Structures are given as structure tokens and as C-alpha cells.
Amino acid sequence: MSIFEAIRSALTAIGANALRSALTMLGIIIGVAAVIAMVAIGSGARERVTSQIKSLGANLAIIQSGNVTQGGVRLGAGASSTLTDEDAASIIREVDDVVAAAPVIVTRAQAVYAGTNWSTQITATDLDFFAAREWEVAEGRLFEPEELRRGEIVAVIGQTVARNLFGETNPLDQQFRIRNVPFKVIGVMAAKGQSALGQDQDDVIFVPLDTGRRRIVGRNYARDRSVQTIMVKFASEQAIAPGIAQTSALLRQRHRLMDDADDDFIVRNLTEIANTATAAANTLSWLLAAVAAVSLLVGGIGIMNIMLVSVTERTREIGLRLAVGARQRDVLAQFLIEATTLATIGGAVGIALGVAAALTIANIAGWPSVISIETILIAVGVSGMIGVFFGFYPARQAARLDPIEALRRE
Numbered sequence: 001m002s003i004f005e006a007i008r009s010a011l012t013a014i015g016a017n018a019l020r021s022a023l024t025m026l027g028i029i030i031g032v033a034a035v036i037a038m039v040a041i042g043s044g045a046r047e048r049v050t051s052q053i054k055s056l057g058a059n060l061a062i063i064q065s066g067n068v069t070q071g072g073v074r075l076g077a078g079a080s081s082t083l084t085d086e087d088a089a090s091i092i093r094e095v096d097d098v099v100a101a102a103p104v105i106v107t108r109a110q111a112v113y114a115g116t117n118w119s120t121q122i123t124a125t126d127l128d129f130f131a132a133r134e135w136e137v138a139e140g141r142l143f144e145p146e147e148l149r150r151g152e153i154v155a156v157i158g159q160t161v162a163r164n165l166f167g168e169t170n171p172l173d174q175q176f177r178i179r180n181v182p183f184k185v186i187g188v189m190a191a192k193g194q195s196a197l198g199q200d201q202d203d204v205i206f207v208p209l210d211t212g213r214r215r216i217v218g219r220n221y222a223r224d225r226s227v228q229t230i231m232v233k234f235a236s237e238q239a240i241a242p243g244i245a246q247t248s249a250l251l252r253q254r255h256r257l258m259d260d261a262d263d264d265f266i267v268r269n270l271t272e273i274a275n276t277a278t279a280a281a282n283t284l285s286w287l288l289a290a291v292a293a294v295s296l297l298v299g300g301i302g303i304m305n306i307m308l309v310s311v312t313e314r315t316r317e318i319g320l321r322l323a324v325g326a327r328q329r330d331v332l333a334q335f336l337i338e339a340t341t342l343a344t345i346g347g348a349v350g351i352a353l354g355v356a357a358a359l360t361i362a363n364i365a366g367w368p369s370v371i372s373i374e375t376i377l378i379a380v381g382v383s384g385m386i387g388v389f390f391g392f393y394p395a396r397q398a399a400r401l402d403p404i405e406a407l408r409r410e
Helices: 003-016 018-054 085-094 127-133 145-150 159-166 209-217 219-224 237-254 270-313 315-323 328-365 373-399 403-408
Strands: 060-065 098-113 116-125 137-140 154-157 175-178 181-189 204-208 229-234 265-269
Touching (some): 003 018, 003 328, 018 373, 060 237, 085 098, 085 229, 098 127, 098 209, 116 209, 127 229, 154 159, 159 181, 159 204, 181 204, 229 237, 237 265, 270 328, 270 373
Parallel strands (some): 116 204
Antiparallel strands (some): 060 229, 060 265, 098 175, 137 181
């Protein structure tokens, strides 16, 4: 019996009981569709988390003010600003593989233009911030070094501020106010989207560091030349760990901390946070796929069940085949091919439904959906193997029937 005759016989047997075959394939269809949809959605979630974290910039470390003790009382992290813009300049000069070190002060204030106002984040910083965040200007320009040095009253705004404060008006060269201080718009940043924590990164106004300290934030920052945060960008991911160690040692030296004193700053490695988030998304993706794979197991059991029923119903046919010269391996191959065909057809239908479900869910949820060819090929291969695995026992039972006993059965 050739392989083509076996396939034709299998398709004939499946077609003879079309409804039963369709119900048998249903478990495989649901299983394969669920696996493809869940893997695609999980991969899409991973891509979204990764892109959101990368939007902060690559190879970044964030230095923030840490714990301060006054009169024996520990005030907690961020209670007092212990960082200065000179710390940032020293990091650039003395720490290896540092591309940028941006001093940053952040506050919130109301921006007013004509009859419109908008509450937004005000970020006082210098040009290193945009290099660290890998953030390009869409219209206009960034600050010039002389504007930063003199503390000019100019601003670069995000897309959300441009839309909500200026509406259809071109914001370039327009005057607006922050706390009654008139600012001139010199640039509009490219869109960044949401951060990993859901914050709108485009809802921001950038001003020169000294301008923000003197005109917006307050005198304390201006007097001490202090900053809230220093954003450090390293040349590569491999340079981050040794760079953070060097930075910590440098800041302890600059802040004159005793050997037994706690750091008065906190260093956060954003690359580690990104890797942790990606690993969590991967785990979620595999968990969803594992749960969906249970449906494949149920489908395989359904195939075994229906094939055993088929062997019982076709006992006389099997006996007749054996009696006229068919070998056991021919009967074994016939029923194995029938089981595998059932599983493969179910897998093909499941792939189509899985892709459609993944695209539909992604469209409704607003998430990207990553459907890989590898996942589809694996799904087809697994469905075929399920047909072989769960069809082997019924096929073996059919092949081992005694022809005489089989022909006697009604």
C-alpha cells in the first residue's frame, strides 16, 4: 500500500463521518488557535514593554538624591538635594565610557498661552539630557550653549503641550507664561509616547537648567546649584556596571562621606530594569502558551478516543484487508495517517483562527501582535506529532487484529 493510497483512504474515512471528524478536530483547532493567539499576544506585550523602556534611552543610569541624616534623624531618600550640576560635570570628566551626564530638575506648573492654560511637567536641564534620552527635535531647535550659560528664558516643548496649549497655532516663536515668567518657544520635540509606567513623556516643557532654578523652582536650588537627578548615559551596556561603581566612588569622594557613612545618593540601572521587565513578559508569554497547550492535550485524547471507536467499527474491514494480503505495517500506517491527517487539518484551521484572534485582540486592546513563522511551524509540527502519538495505540490495536477473529465479528 503506497503512501498516497493510505492518504486517500484516510481522507475517504474522514469524509465518510464528516461531522464526527469535525468534532474530533475541534480540540486540536481550539488548542492550536489558543497557542498561536496567546504567544502572539504575549510577544506583543513583551515588545511593547521593551519599546516603552527603550524610549527612556539606552544604557542609562539614573542618580537621585539619597538618605540624609540631620541631628541623628534619617530623613529618607530625596529629603534633601545632595547632587549638583558640578557632580554631573565631574562624572563626564572622570568616569570611563560616559557619553552624557545630564543634571535635571523636575517640577509641575501651569503654562498659559492667550486664553488657554495647561498643567504640565517642567524639566530644567541641559543639552546632555537630549543625548542621554536619544530624543530628537521635530521642529525648531534645541538650546544653544550661550542660552544655557546665560539662563535665557526660552523653552522646548513636547508634542502633548504643543497640542493642548497652542492647538492649531504653530508654537514656534510664540510667547507663553510659566508662573508669570514669559518664555519663547524655540523647538518642538519628536513624539516619545508613554513610558513603561504609563506616563505621557510628551507632556513636558524643557527650559535651561539655570533658568528653571532661578525663575521656576526656587532660590534654594539656585543658591546651592543643586539638582534633583543626574541622568548618565554610557557608551555600551557592558560599561554600565563598572561605570556605576566608578560614579559611586567619585560621588562619595566629592560629598566627603566617611567610610562607614551611607551613600547620600541612589543609583538605578535602567538596563537592569528593562531586562527584568522583558524577562517577566517572556515568562507571561510562556505561561499563556502552556495554559493554551492543555487544549492540545485534550484534542489528542479526543483523537485517540475516536480512532479506537473507528477501529471497533471497521473490524471486519481490517480483517478483510489482512486476509487478502495486507501486512500489519500497512494497517498500522493507514490508521496512523488517518489520525495524523485529522490532527494536521485541525492544526491548519487552528492556525487561521489563531492568527485572526491575535490580530482582533491586538486591535481591540491597542497592543502590537507579533505572529512569527516559527510559532506557526511549531504549531503545525506539534499537531502532527499529536496525531502520531495519540493515534499510535489505536493503529497498533488495528494492526494486531487476528484476521479470522476480525471477520467473525458483526
